[in-house]
Amino acid sequence: MSTATSGTGPPPAxxxxxxxxPSPWRPRASRALLVxxxxxxxALVVVPLLGLLAGTEWAQLPARLTDPVVxxxxxxxxxxxLVTVAVCLLLGTPLAWLLSRADGRGATWLRAVLTVPVxxxxxxxxxxxxxxxxxxxxxxSTLEAFGVRIPxxxxxxxxxxxxxSLPFFVLxxxxxxxxxxxxxxxxxxxxxxxxARVLLRVALPLAAPGIASGAALAWAxxxxxxxxxxxxxxxxxxxxxxxxxxxxxxxxxxxxTAVALSxxxxxxxxxxxxxxxxxWMR
Amino acid sequence: MTRSGGHAAGRFPALAAVALLVSGCGTLESxxxxxxxxxxxxxxxxxxxxxxxxxxxxxxxxxxxxxDLRLSFGSSTTLAQQVAQGAPADLLATAGTSPLDLLGDIExxxxxxxxxxxxxxxTPPDNPADVEGLADLAGPDVDVVLCASTVPCGRAADEVxxxxxxxxxxxxxxxxxxxxxxxxxxxxxxxxxxxxxxVASAKGAVDGVExxxxxxxxxxxxLARLGDTAAAADFAAYVSGPEGTRVLTxxxxxxx
Numbered sequence: 402m403s404t405a406t407s408g409t410g411p412p413p414a415x416x417x418x419x420x421x422x423p424s425p426w427r428p429r430a431s432r433a434l435l436v437x438x439x440x441x442x443x444a445l446v447v448v449p450l451l452g453l454l455a456g457t458e459w460a461q462l463p464a465r466l467t468d469p470v471v472x473x474x475x476x477x478x479x480x481x482x483l484v485t486v487a488v489c490l491l492l493g494t495p496l497a498w499l500l501s502r503a504d505g506r507g508a509t510w511l512r513a514v515l516t517v518p519v520x521x522x523x524x525x526x527x528x529x530x531x532x533x534x535x536x537x538x539x540x541x542s543t544l545e546a547f548g549v550r551i552p553x554x555x556x557x558x559x560x561x562x563x564x565x566s567l568p569f570f571v572l573x574x575x576x577x578x579x580x581x582x583x584x585x586x587x588x589x590x591x592x593x594x595x596x597a598r599v600l601l602r603v604a605l606p607l608a609a610p611g612i613a614s615g616a617a618l619a620w621a622x623x624x625x626x627x628x629x630x631x632x633x634x635x636x637x638x639x640x641x642x643x644x645x646x647x648x649x650x651x652x653x654x655x656x657x658t659a660v661a662l663s664x665x666x667x668x669x670x671x672x673x674x675x676x677x678x679x680x681w682m683r
Numbered sequence: 684m685t686r687s688g689g690h691a692a693g694r695f696p697a698l699a700a701v702a703l704l705v706s707g708c709g710t711l712e713s714x715x716x717x718x719x720x721x722x723x724x725x726x727x728x729x730x731x732x733x734x735x736x737x738x739x740x741x742x743x744x745x746x747x748x749x750x751d752l753r754l755s756f757g758s759s760t761t762l763a764q765q766v767a768q769g770a771p772a773d774l775l776a777t778a779g780t781s782p783l784d785l786l787g788d789i790e791x792x793x794x795x796x797x798x799x800x801x802x803x804x805x806t807p808p809d810n811p812a813d814v815e816g817l818a819d820l821a822g823p824d825v826d827v828v829l830c831a832s833t834v835p836c837g838r839a840a841d842e843v844x845x846x847x848x849x850x851x852x853x854x855x856x857x858x859x860x861x862x863x864x865x866x867x868x869x870x871x872x873x874x875x876x877x878x879x880x881x882v883a884s885a886k887g888a889v890d891g892v893e894x895x896x897x898x899x900x901x902x903x904x905x906l907a908r909l910g911d912t913a914a915a916a917d918f919a920a921y922v923s924g925p926e927g928t929r930v931l932t933x934x935x936x937x938x939x
Contacts, residue, residue: 537870552871553826553854635855635866636831649858653760653833 453667457660465661473639474647475665478624481555481643485562485623486616489570493619494612497574498600512575515568526564527632534560534633557634558641562623570619577611578604617677621670722914725753725771727762729778729904730859731800731836731877734884735934736776739927743918750914758834758859760785766909773915776922778835778860778878779902791907793916795923798904798936802836802843803879804892805867812873814892817844820851820874827851828863828872836860839900840876847898851876864889878902883935903939 458465465471500508518526534541534551541551551557581604589603590596605612627645634641636650644666651659728736733756740752755762759777763785766772776797777783783791806814812825820827829851830837837856844851854872857863864881866872868888882891908919921927923939932938 531869531871535869535871550826631858631862635828636857637853637855641855650831650833650856653758653764653831656764 450667453660453663457664458657461657462661462664465658466665468651468655468658468661470638470647470651470658471662471665474642474644474662477555477558477639477642478644478666481558481562482620482623484559485566486570486620488559488563489567489619490612490616493567493570493615494574494605497571497612497615498578498604500571501575501578512572515571517568518565519568519572523565523626523628524632527561527629530557530561530564530629530633552633553635553637553641555634555640558630558643561629561633562626565626565629566619566622569622570615573615573618574608574612577608577615580611581607613677617673620673624666624670721749721751722912723751723753724773724912724915724918725755726774726776726918727755727757727766727770727772728774728776729759729762729835730756730861731778731881732756732776732904733861735880735930735936736922738934739922739930742926742930743921747917750918752918756861758831760834761859772909773912774906774908774919776904776906778904779839780905781838782835783905783907786907789909791909792911793908793919794905795919796903796939797906797923797927798931798939800878800880800902800904800936801899802839802876802894803882804894805864805875805877805882805885805889806873806892807867807870808887808890810890810892811870814874816892817847817849817894817898820844820876821849823852825852825873826854826871828855828857828866828875829853830860830863830877831856831858834859835902836863836877839902843876843894843898843900878935880935901937904936 500512521529531538531552533539534544534557536542536545536550536552544551551560585607586599586603589599594602625645626643627649630641630643631646631649636642636646638647642650644662648659648662648666651662726736726740736754736756740754744750744752757765759779759782762772762775763777763782766775767785767787767789775783775786775791778800783794804814804817804820806812812819812822814820814825819825829840832838832841836859855866857866860877860881863875864877864885867875867877868885874892876894879891879893882889906919906922908915928938
């Protein structure tokens with residue numbers, strides 16, 4: 402990123418062009434001006450996390466984690482988010498590849514449409530999903546004729562999660578694929594590799610870190626999904642009550658169970674971030 | 684060069700934003716206290732009170748221009764917990780008296796009963812699953828939505844269903860009564876157990892199937908006054924007085 406030379410050695414005597422330009426900012430004052438808002442920014446993120454840790458009754462934690470609400474919710478969250486990531490990889494990777502090869506106006510529009518769920522409030526996403534796959538919805542009314550109902554099922558949970566997380570995956574994977582030097586792919590092709598082979602053996606390995614980062618982002622977004630899920634899939638223990646929904650409901654009756662579940666979610670998320678750290682964080 | 688230029692440029696909007704935030708807070712506060720004439724009363728109310736309280740507040744503010752009522756609706760449990768955690772509120776109206784137990788150290792200045800409510804089965808207008816009573820809710824093809832067991836409408840529904848020895852085919856337990864009713868309004872569920880007042884205020888968007896009195900539960904709605912402002916006391920008296928009671932009974936509540 403930085404092309405500036407690192408000033409370790411003594412500057413060559415002949416170099417007279419490097420006269421320092423007087424800065425309007427005194428370094429110390431300007432640093433204080435940066436440090437204060439920066440510290441505030443850190444506090445805004447860290448204080449709630451500390452609050453969660455401080456509010457935990459550690460002695461009761463093991464008992465709370467075996468609460469009948471906790472295990473089905475964590476299990477459902479684990480299964481549905483993994484299915485969501487699998488869907489992202491299977492359907493999102495080809496889409497990202499095609500988008501990364503396309504430059505027309507159509508691709509630009511498609512990219513814009515795919516970004517909508519990123520900025521859409523999740524509850525609105527839930528309403529949209531209901532109007533699409535609900536009993537009276539665009540697709541759902543047809544499914545209903547065949548006796549298939551999607552709302553209030555784990556399938557609805559996965560659909561809600563895919564809706565909100567697929568864009569994260571596609572945008573990240575596409576970015577990584579665009580970063581591949583086109584000449585490498587051209588060389589592979591001139592050496593006789595078929596387009597499919599170029600994709601599988603050259604492009605995908607080169608884009609793998611970006612794809613992994615996209616999958617991690619998509620997974621984290623799916624794990625945290627609340628608004629679209631509760632609106633579209635409802636809230637039923639063991640079937641559609643994911644961990645975030647269980648946290649919300651438990652908070653009304655038994656705050657310590659909610660805290661324990663939150664802590665479990667925090668631990669899992671940090672663990673996954675840690676495992677992926679070498680891949681996509683510097 | 685360009686990089687440091689970028690940093691300097693970036694510094695100003697950030698500081699400006701902080702300054703804006705700080706001054707923004709200041710204006711809000713001074714606006715509230717120096718206003719003199721305008722008194723703000725914050726009212727937290729159960730989700731089932733949404734429509735009557737909105738009407739009562741409009742009537743009251745029209746008659747008392749000096750008072751600004753701020754209404755917020757949610758599940759009674761969540762609201763009581765928010766108050767216990769320090770959320771600013773002058774009045775708290777809950778469905779049933781049990782949420783008031785969650786107030787902890789906060790002792791209401793005064794509590795009056797403003798209404799009573801019973802449960803009723805709500806179905807989509809054409810009643811696609813032909814629900815005629817509690818027993819029909821057990822049918823495997825009848826998708827039933829209830830309130831979560833943590834909120835008053837869910838607790839009351841559980842009580843009524845277990846008393847009638849019915850095990851309903853529940854597909855979802857929603858976070859409050861409005862969310863529960865919404866699933867029926869959208870036609871996604873065949874039936875929900877909600878308050879009679881919710882069916883009444885839905886005005887045709889859902890059909891009601893009455894639950895026999897012997898099986899039904901009656902909830903009383905307390906209005907708790909927190910703190911000691913005259914404006915809050917005045918609005919509380921208005922709600923529990925004839926004007927408030929009329930709006931509440933029009934909305935399908937029973938008189939206290």
